Amino acid sequence: MTETLLETAAQAQERDRYTIEQEGIPSPVLMENAARALCSLLESRLVAGSRILILCGPGSNGQDGLAMHRILQEHGWDTAAYCPPGQSLQRRILENRGIPVLTSLTQICALAESLGPDDWIVDAMFGSGLSRPLEGTWHTLTEAANGSAARILAVDVPSGMDGETGPLPGAVIQADLTACIGTRKLGTVLPAALPLTGEVTTLDIGLGNPNTPRTVFELTASKARTCLPVRPLLSWKGTFGKVLMAGGSRRMHGAIEMSARACFHAGPGLLTVAVPEILQPAMRCVLPEAMLLDLPGDPDCISEEAVPAILHAARDMNVVSAGNGMGRQEGTRTLVQDLLQKTDVTLVLDADALSVLDPHWLHRPGGQTILTPHPGEFSRITGWSVSDITANPVKAAQEFTRAYPDTVLVLKGAITCVSEHGQVWVLARPDSSLAKGGSGDMLCGIITGLAASQNPLEAALCGVWAHNQAPLCSKKDPAAFGPQDLVDALSDVWKSLREGRDL
Numbered sequence: 001m002t003e004t005l006l007e008t009a010a011q012a013q014e015r016d017r018y019t020i021e022q023e024g025i026p027s028p029v030l031m032e033n034a035a036r037a038l039c040s041l042l043e044s045r046l047v048a049g050s051r052i053l054i055l056c057g058p059g060s061n062g063q064d065g066l067a068m069h070r071i072l073q074e075h076g077w078d079t080a081a082y083c084p085p086g087q088s089l090q091r092r093i094l095e096n097r098g099i100p101v102l103t104s105l106t107q108i109c110a111l112a113e114s115l116g117p118d119d120w121i122v123d124a125m126f127g128s129g130l131s132r133p134l135e136g137t138w139h140t141l142t143e144a145a146n147g148s149a150a151r152i153l154a155v156d157v158p159s160g161m162d163g164e165t166g167p168l169p170g171a172v173i174q175a176d177l178t179a180c181i182g183t184r185k186l187g188t189v190l191p192a193a194l195p196l197t198g199e200v201t202t203l204d205i206g207l208g209n210p211n212t213p214r215t216v217f218e219l220t221a222s223k224a225r226t227c228l229p230v231r232p233l234l235s236w237k238g239t240f241g242k243v244l245m246a247g248g249s250r251r252m253h254g255a256i257e258m259s260a261r262a263c264f265h266a267g268p269g270l271l272t273v274a275v276p277e278i279l280q281p282a283m284r285c286v287l288p289e290a291m292l293l294d295l296p297g298d299p300d301c302i303s304e305e306a307v308p309a310i311l312h313a314a315r316d317m318n319v320v321s322a323g324n325g326m327g328r329q330e331g332t333r334t335l336v337q338d339l340l341q342k343t344d345v346t347l348v349l350d351a352d353a354l355s356v357l358d359p360h361w362l363h364r365p366g367g368q369t370i371l372t373p374h375p376g377e378f379s380r381i382t383g384w385s386v387s388d389i390t391a392n393p394v395k396a397a398q399e400f401t402r403a404y405p406d407t408v409l410v411l412k413g414a415i416t417c418v419s420e421h422g423q424v425w426v427l428a429r430p431d432s433s434l435a436k437g438g439s440g441d442m443l444c445g446i447i448t449g450l451a452a453s454q455n456p457l458e459a460a461l462c463g464v465w466a467h468n469q470a471p472l473c474s475k476k477d478p479a480a481f482g483p484q485d486l487v488d489a490l491s492d493v494w495k496s497l498r499e500g501r502d503l
């Protein structure tokens with residue numbers, strides 16, 4: 001299976017219901033599977049003498065926690081569990097076994113405070129059934145857990161975090177490890193959630209598949225692998241496609257240089273660069289492998305006179321990119337409009353091309369368009385606020401590509417969403433190495449290079465993955481990581497994908 005689902009709390013509940021009612025697997029069996037999988041995950045992190053405090057809520061998340069209490073005691077660990085008064089299946093089993101459960105809040109808070117870094121707190125307060133912010137007892141327990149020196153394992157989602165929209169206002173568990181039950185919850189990949197989940201893993205507990213359509217997935221190595229262009233032995237430059245990249249201006253020469261270098265190292269067959277005359281000597285030095293298109297008009301930027309030459313060359317290409325360091329003069333606007341409205345070549349629009357874009361132009365007579373905006377650029381295109389976009393980029397991406405069916409959207413940021421026709425793939429692997437000028441230009445180049453021989457969605461998925469993984473290969477400190485390191489690392493990224501190994 002190459003798709004890794006991200007589910008809302010409601011979709012996860014539907015999966016539980018389907019497994020229990022339609023397939024007939026009793027709920028206690030699933031609970032036992034969950035508790036045993038959670039215990040073996042936790043036990044792989046425990047050391048001799050580790051103590052475990054389990055905080056259990058009123059629903060099934062809490063039942064998972066009580067079952068863990070029983071299993072960990074069976075295995076000889078020193079555990080204590082808190083659960084509010086009330087009858088339940090797991091509670092009855094504990095009573096039958098003579099295993100105590102604590103109900104005093106003061107006692108639990110003191111215990112949390114006494115724990116050390118080798119100890120663990122299990123957050124089994126709330127999972128997909130959370131319906132409002134944490135208050136009272138739950139707020140107090142969450143503060144006590146977050147203030148403890150012990151590490152925290154969150155069951156399914158950190159309590160206080162909504163499975164669809166991420167952290168609610170007020171207290172939220174700050175986990176070191178989150179073990180999602182069955183599928184990862186969508187809320188845990190949103191920007192506000194990532195600092196609170198710690199490491200995330202998904203446990204298989206034998207849930208069924210209700211076969212209802214799903215639209216949100218995680219972008220993983222195995223997905224990226226399926227999108228990597230194949231390189232047959234009996235190939236020639238024509239096999240890997242022809243690229244034209246238009247960009248650059250007197251004030252901004254670096255952007256198109258970085259983008260073109262990244263593009264070349266993504267493996268297209270032939271690369272032609274259309275830059276204003278003033279940038280041609282530098283381009284020849286930086287990337288002698290590229291051909292240069294002579295442009296009439298203003299020598300300092302791409303002016304209106306240059307547009308016909310670029311359009312003419314575009315007709316012979318598999319993909320054309322525009323925008324890097326181009327400036328926002330009239331020539332840029334005309335070029336973007338004409339590329340969209342008068343050609344059917346695959347387009348990649350970035351940076352200044354996005355700043356002049358009128359979204360009506362995205363309904364093209366033919367051909368697909370890859371857009372690579374950051375939230376600021378996306379806000380200008382859509383009229384949506386940056387804060388709404390960054391609060392839930394998945395929803396924003398989904399809405400946009402439902403409205404613009406010829407478009408593949410790459411909505412960039414610490415998490416990046418790739419979307420087409422309302423389907424979204426989320427890459428939630430933040431890395432500050434990429435938080436610097438030039439990173440976006442390199443991404444545009446990589447995607448353009450891949451789109452020369454791959455369909456636009458696959459190019460975007462594979463490009464976003466490779467760009468994000470390059471800092472891992474380079475092993476440079478995030479502060480020092482730069483564009484040349486990214487280009488140098490691409491070879492290792494492609495090899496790791498091709499050979500099916502993790503970086």
Ligand SMILES: NC(=O)C1=CN([C@@H]2O[C@H](COP(=O)(O)OP(=O)(O)OC[C@H]3O[C@@H](n4cnc5c(N)ncnc54)[C@H](O)[C@@H]3O)[C@@H](O)[C@H]2O)[C@@H](O)CC1
Binds near residue numbers: 034
């Ligand atoms: N049904 C099953 O057999 C399975 C359940 N599983 C676990 O069950 C969880 C879902 O269980 P539930 O649907 O019972 O949901 P929860 O255990 O998340 O909690 C729901 C209960 O909490 C109350 N509640 C919600 N928000 C509250 C708040 N802020 N303050 C106080 N009370 C609040 C609700 O009224 C309800 O009683 C999953 O996250 C997962 O951990 C899994 O183990 C898979 C199998």
Ligand SMILES: Nc1ncnc2c1ncn2[C@@H]1O[C@H](COP(=O)(O)OP(=O)(O)O)[C@@H](O)[C@H]1O
Binds near residue numbers: 351374438
């Ligand atoms: N903290 C981060 N974690 C992961 N990726 C990041 C982070 N910060 C930036 N990036 C990535 O770096 C790129 C920056 O692009 P952009 O904002 O357009 O910058 P530029 O000015 O270089 O064009 C995007 O692909 C974005 O997803």
Ligand SMILES: [K+]
Binds near residue numbers: 123125126155156
């Ligand atoms: K939880």
